[in-house]
Amino acid sequence: MGEMEELRKEMENLKDQITAARKTFQDSTLQEAAAGVTVVGRVQLKTRKTLRGHLAKIYAMHWGTDSTLCVSASQDGKLIVWDTITTNKVNAIPLKSSWVMTCAYAPSGNLVACGGLDNMCSIYNLKGKDGNVKVMRELAAHTGYLSCCRFLSDTEIITSSGDCTCVLWDIETGTQKTVFAGHQGDAMSLGVSPDFKYFISGACDFTAKLWDIREAECRQTFGGHESDINAIGFFPNGNAVITGSDDATCKLYDLRADQELLTYQDSSIMCGVTSLAPSKSGRLLLAGHDDFNVNIWDMLKAERVGVLAGHDNRVSCIGVSSDGMACCTGSWDSFLKIWN
Amino acid sequence: MSTTNNIAQARKLVEQLRIEAGIERIKVSKAAADLMSYCEQHARTDPLLVGIPTSDNPFKDKKPCIIL
Numbered sequence: 001m002g003e004m005e006e007l008r009k010e011m012e013n014l015k016d017q018i019t020a021a022r023k024t025f026q027d028s029t030l031q032e033a034a035a036g037v038t039v040v041g042r043v044q045l046k047t048r049k050t051l052r053g054h055l056a057k058i059y060a061m062h063w064g065t066d067s068t069l070c071v072s073a074s075q076d077g078k079l080i081v082w083d084t085i086t087t088n089k090v091n092a093i094p095l096k097s098s099w100v101m102t103c104a105y106a107p108s109g110n111l112v113a114c115g116g117l118d119n120m121c122s123i124y125n126l127k128g129k130d131g132n133v134k135v136m137r138e139l140a141a142h143t144g145y146l147s148c149c150r151f152l153s154d155t156e157i158i159t160s161s162g163d164c165t166c167v168l169w170d171i172e173t174g175t176q177k178t179v180f181a182g183h184q185g186d187a188m189s190l191g192v193s194p195d196f197k198y199f200i201s202g203a204c205d206f207t208a209k210l211w212d213i214r215e216a217e218c219r220q221t222f223g224g225h226e227s228d229i230n231a232i233g234f235f236p237n238g239n240a241v242i243t244g245s246d247d248a249t250c251k252l253y254d255l256r257a258d259q260e261l262l263t264y265q266d267s268s269i270m271c272g273v274t275s276l277a278p279s280k281s282g283r284l285l286l287a288g289h290d291d292f293n294v295n296i297w298d299m300l301k302a303e304r305v306g307v308l309a310g311h312d313n314r315v316s317c318i319g320v321s322s323d324g325m326a327c328c329t330g331s332w333d334s335f336l337k338i339w340n
Numbered sequence: 341m342s343t344t345n346n347i348a349q350a351r352k353l354v355e356q357l358r359i360e361a362g363i364e365r366i367k368v369s370k371a372a373a374d375l376m377s378y379c380e381q382h383a384r385t386d387p388l389l390v391g392i393p394t395s396d397n398p399f400k401d402k403k404p405c406i407i408l
Contacts, residue, residue, distance in 0.1 A: 004343075007350040014357035025365045033372035045388065048399035068398075085398050182356060220360055237378045239371070257371040258363060281382035282375070283389055300376060325387045326399055338399055340392055 022259045030252070030261040030300065040283060040298040043306035045327065051082050051336035053089055058330035059116070060317045064105040067321035071112045072330055073103035079114050081126065084328065084338050093124055093133050106151040111136070111171075113157055115146030121159045123171055139169045141176050148190045150199070152213075158199055160187035166201050168213060178216045182209060189231050194238040202229030208243050210255060222253045224260050231276045231287075235299075242285060242299075244273030250287050252299065264297045266304055275317045280324025288315030294329055310337055 056076035063070045064081075069090060071081050077098030081091040099117035106112065115121040121139040128134055144162030151157045152168075156177070160166045166180040166187055185204030192199045198219075202208045208229055210220040222241070231244035240261070241253045249265040250273055264285060271291035278285055278299065285297040286308070294315055296306035313332035320327050326340045383389055394400050 003347055004350060007347065007354055010354050011350070011357060014354065014361050017361045018357070021361065021365060025367050027367045028369040028372065030368070030372040030375070033369060034376060037376065040389065043388070048397075217359065218356060219363060235375065235378075236382070237374075240375060254368070254371040254375070256366045257368045258365045259368065261368065261372065261375075279386050279388045281379050281386035281389060283379040283383060283386060300379060320388070323387075324385070325392065325397075327388060340388060340397065340399055 022257075025257055026259065031302070034300040037300055039301045039303050040305050043284065043296050045296075045306065045308055045339040047310050047337045047339055048326070049084060049087050049338040051080075051084070051087055051338070052334075053080055053092070054078065054334045054336075056334060057313075057332040058316060058334060058336060059101050060103045060114075061319055061328055061330040061336060062103055062105045063319045063321045063328065064109050065107050065322050066109060067323040067325060069105070069109070070319070070321075070328055070336075071103050071105045072317075072336055073100040073114050073116075074334065075100060076334075079103055079112060079124070081112065082336070084326070091126060091133050096122070096135075102146060102148045104149045104151055104157070106154055108154050110154055111151065113149050113151065115139075115149060115159065117145050119143065119145060119161070119163075121146055121149050121157065121169070123157070137171055137174045139171070139174055141167065144186065147186065147188045150190055150192050152192065152196055158190060158192065158213075160190040160201050162186040164203070164205075166190060166199070166211065178213075180211050180216070180218065182218045182221075183207070185228070188229060191233045191241075193234055194236065198238075200232050200234065200241050202232035202243050202245075204228040206245070208232055208241060208253065210241070220255065220258055222251075222260065224251055224263075225249070227272070230272065230274055233276055233278060235278060236280065236282045242276055242278060244276040244287050246272035248272055248289075250276060250285060250297070262299075262302045264295075264299075264302050264304075266295075269295065274315060277318045277320045277327065279320055279327075286318055286320065286327055288318045288329060290314050292331070294318060294327075308339055310339075311335065 054074035097118035101116035183203040227246035275288040294308035311331035
């Protein structure tokens with residue numbers, strides 16, 4: 001038997017081992033465990049603010065940690081930092097490349113980042129001495145589009161790319177610290193764990209992967225989706241992962257049980273999930289879809305408990321502020337809305 | 341050579357699967373109980389879940405009623 005054949009056999013054996021191991025620990029289901037829990041009552045959120053100013057489709061938004069400021073990116077070639085309470089534009093940053101697909105706010109509030117079809121992640125300093133917002137670094141090395149980026153601190157950022165890899169960058173030197181390779185399709189989205197030790201990525205190979213940032217390795221891979229995973233996020237305690245896919249469903253995977261616990265789906269929902277965010281306690285899951293709506297799910301009971309209808313085009317991004325007081329949605333209709 | 345690349349890639353995949361096969365797991369019943377417990381503990385401080393009184397809602401305009 002050639003080495004290739006032996007390796008293929010071993011791959012199949014290991015995959016069977018993983019499936020068997022997961023089954024051994026499946027002594028129950030979340031559905032059974034939560035049978036006695038009452039479904040959350042109907043959730044009706046109202047639009048409290050509409051942020052107007054972008055002139056084209058909004059592709060991404062990210063809350064600042066102060067729960068008041070947020071940054072949005074649009075293919076009108078601008079990054080706008082908004083005060084969501086006054087609706088004032090704190091900064092309007094013109095971009096070199098208008099083909100932006102993602103943006104991020106640093107936890108410190110000092111930096112924002114964005115990137116897209118230029119294959120680069122550009123870092124902007126909001127607190128420059130002369131008051132002007134300038135490009136601080138251009139992180140270039142990806143050979144595919146930048147789909148998502150998230151800061152670990154003012155000195156480190158993680159990016160996901162259409163080149164199938166995720167990268168941890170040193171912002172000061174502008175170099176790659178670690179390349180996380182393993183996905184067999186475009187990496188579309190990433191999320192950082194609450195303790196900043198891990199990150200998760202969702203990709204066009206229909207899987208989600210959990211990565212140990214410092215050990216630089218993939219710990220776990222979760223399958224089950226029948227199409228590209230576009231959105232991913234951690235459950236607030238960091239022990240579970242939620243994914244959203246083009247297959248119109250969201251899934252909940254538990255990291256310690258190493259398996260899928262629930263699927264959020266409804267025969268009436270036929271459009272892909274573009275974005276997702278859990279509420280502060282994790283009980284609610286808000287998912288943005290191609291059909292212009294946001295569906296709100298009771299995460300424990302997998303029942304739809306609300307809908308946010310207000311955009312005139314695809315909801316491309318969603319985020320819940322750190323203090324849990326508001327949800328922000330961004331859309332191809334060029335508006336952002338604040339709901340609570 | 342593409343054959344050497346394929347073997348190298350296959351070796352990496354096997355190595356990765358070994359890592360994933362060897363992790364420690366907990367029972368789903370425990371995982372589920374912990375998730376439910378977290379939700380319960382934090383329900384009261386989840387504004388989108390329990391609602392926000394107008395006086396505490398920074399996003400709601402608090403205009404006094406004008407009696408004409």
